[in-house]
Amino acid sequence: MAVKLVEISTDHLGRPLPKGVYGCANGAGKIASYKVRWRERDENGVVGQRSKSFGAMKLGSLDGALATAFTYAAEVAAIVKTDGVVAKADAAAAMTVDEVFKEWLVKYGSTLSEGYGDKAVRLWEGEIGSRPIARVRLDQLSADASIIVRFQDALVTERVPTPKRAEVLKLLRAVLRWGRRRHPKALSIELGGLFDVPAQRRQRLTYAADALGLERIIEAVLRRPARDDLLPLRDAAFVAAMGFTIAARPSEWLYSATWENLHPGSVELQRSGRKASDNAMGLKTGARAALLLSSAYDRLCGYRQALEERWGPQPGHALVFQALGPDGPVWIVPAEGEESGESGESAPLAWSKNEYDRWAARVWRPAREVASQAKGAPKGLAAMTIYDCRHTAISMALHSTLVMTPNGMNLHNLAAWAGHDIQTLQRYYAHFIARYLGAEPIDLRQESAEAREAVEAEPFKPTEATSPQRAARQRHRARRRAIGDGLDGRA
Numbered sequence: 001m002a003v004k005l006v007e008i009s010t011d012h013l014g015r016p017l018p019k020g021v022y023g024c025a026n027g028a029g030k031i032a033s034y035k036v037r038w039r040e041r042d043e044n045g046v047v048g049q050r051s052k053s054f055g056a057m058k059l060g061s062l063d064g065a066l067a068t069a070f071t072y073a074a075e076v077a078a079i080v081k082t083d084g085v086v087a088k089a090d091a092a093a094a095m096t097v098d099e100v101f102k103e104w105l106v107k108y109g110s111t112l113s114e115g116y117g118d119k120a121v122r123l124w125e126g127e128i129g130s131r132p133i134a135r136v137r138l139d140q141l142s143a144d145a146s147i148i149v150r151f152q153d154a155l156v157t158e159r160v161p162t163p164k165r166a167e168v169l170k171l172l173r174a175v176l177r178w179g180r181r182r183h184p185k186a187l188s189i190e191l192g193g194l195f196d197v198p199a200q201r202r203q204r205l206t207y208a209a210d211a212l213g214l215e216r217i218i219e220a221v222l223r224r225p226a227r228d229d230l231l232p233l234r235d236a237a238f239v240a241a242m243g244f245t246i247a248a249r250p251s252e253w254l255y256s257a258t259w260e261n262l263h264p265g266s267v268e269l270q271r272s273g274r275k276a277s278d279n280a281m282g283l284k285t286g287a288r289a290a291l292l293l294s295s296a297y298d299r300l301c302g303y304r305q306a307l308e309e310r311w312g313p314q315p316g317h318a319l320v321f322q323a324l325g326p327d328g329p330v331w332i333v334p335a336e337g338e339e340s341g342e343s344g345e346s347a348p349l350a351w352s353k354n355e356y357d358r359w360a361a362r363v364w365r366p367a368r369e370v371a372s373q374a375k376g377a378p379k380g381l382a383a384m385t386i387y388d389c390r391h392t393a394i395s396m397a398l399h400s401t402l403v404m405t406p407n408g409m410n411l412h413n414l415a416a417w418a419g420h421d422i423q424t425l426q427r428y429y430a431h432f433i434a435r436y437l438g439a440e441p442i443d444l445r446q447e448s449a450e451a452r453e454a455v456e457a458e459p460f461k462p463t464e465a466t467s468p469q470r471a472a473r474q475r476h477r478a479r480r481r482a483i484g485d486g487l488d489g490r491a
Helices: 062-078 097-111 114-128 138-143 146-157 162-182 211-223 230-243 250-255 294-311 353-371 388-398 412-418 422-436 444-457 468-490
Strands: 006-008 021-025 031-041 047-055 085-087 266-269 288-292
Touching: 021 062, 031 062, 047 062, 097 114, 097 138, 097 162, 114 162, 138 146, 146 162, 211 230, 211 294, 211 353, 211 388, 211 444, 230 250, 230 294, 230 353, 230 388, 288 412, 294 444, 388 412, 388 422, 388 444, 412 422
Parallel strands: 031 085
Antiparallel strands: 006 021, 021 031, 031 047, 266 288
16 A cells, blocks of 8 residues: 655755755655755746755665755755746757657648658668767757758769759758747747758740640540550540640649639639548649630549540539549548548549559650641640649640730739739740740630641541550560570571
């Protein structure tokens, strides 16, 4: 049975104890240990009572326990006091930079895109986690901020390429800024002037094709062999949506666009209330509306019609480019006791980054190679990326009556449709603006319609090219025949 101890203000020899130190006596009045009490302010500013006991059994004798209690009480009294209380030391001061990154990844990583999160982990493990700075404690970093400067000097000495050095420093700065907000007492230095991120000058201007080039790529996508007739319709609709929407990003079409937000002439890029995820993927600059030309709208409607002919009516909150399975568009069914959305219904499954990368390799790149061989194809079409479709849409809009008015260029509406501000639009698309100065503006809808009619009137039929897989099989068979012929000759 536990013995209840009572705090008294005298020691085991009957001498009075100083304030904050107490003897702990049993029912018979015999002291068994000593206790030090003090008032402490926690990280939230709340003042509370703290104590620490010193027992005779652990310290060998009551004299030893008393001496240790006096020493500890003196150390507590020597700590800088705020408003009459002891400021509590932040436990995060013992955290290392590497531990801050892991905490950042767990608590902040859910708001990152899948690709950015994976890239951050690879970059940290390859360039930061293996270096001494990863093992530095936050209190050490606060005491000696030159550690960050020496780390930057080491990157320069080791001749880390400038683009990678910039990425490394941006990642480390983001992690430490986050750590400073989370643990301001442990990491107290101002990080603003410590990082010298090298400036990266653009090596290549933004590329843009034209309406005819986009239609040639769409033609190549529709003609490609596929295991399912529905896939070329989906792929062509995606390319058309990218090239003839002013102007959307791939992530916005893949993660945000739903059938209920699709209208003749416009598409609303916003997060549906039915979706469970709070991840902002697909809404880089927030919810907005974009212009949708008929060349895109007609193909999107054709794809939806094909979907519904095979699998029945598609709900309005389904993603336009939802992941497809053997039984149709894939839905995430909430587990028992778990709600997927506001109403607890299933949520649509979007493409993963791996699926998008595979689509780009198997569909987009072969299609652009074929389209680049067509007569009148824009120069550089063979190297065009799917993101360049967005640049193409903005470029065409800059040269159209939507922007070029009798009184000059009105960039405000275009910037809003593109999800940019005016400064960003001018910074990245200034060469397009210069190229179109003095030229007659085009009617964007008419230009798109005429490009589609021209491609349909004169379809391009490329010479049949051997696929990389078939070429590899042919080389393998040729090597086997050569080995066989060599063996027969020796025999």
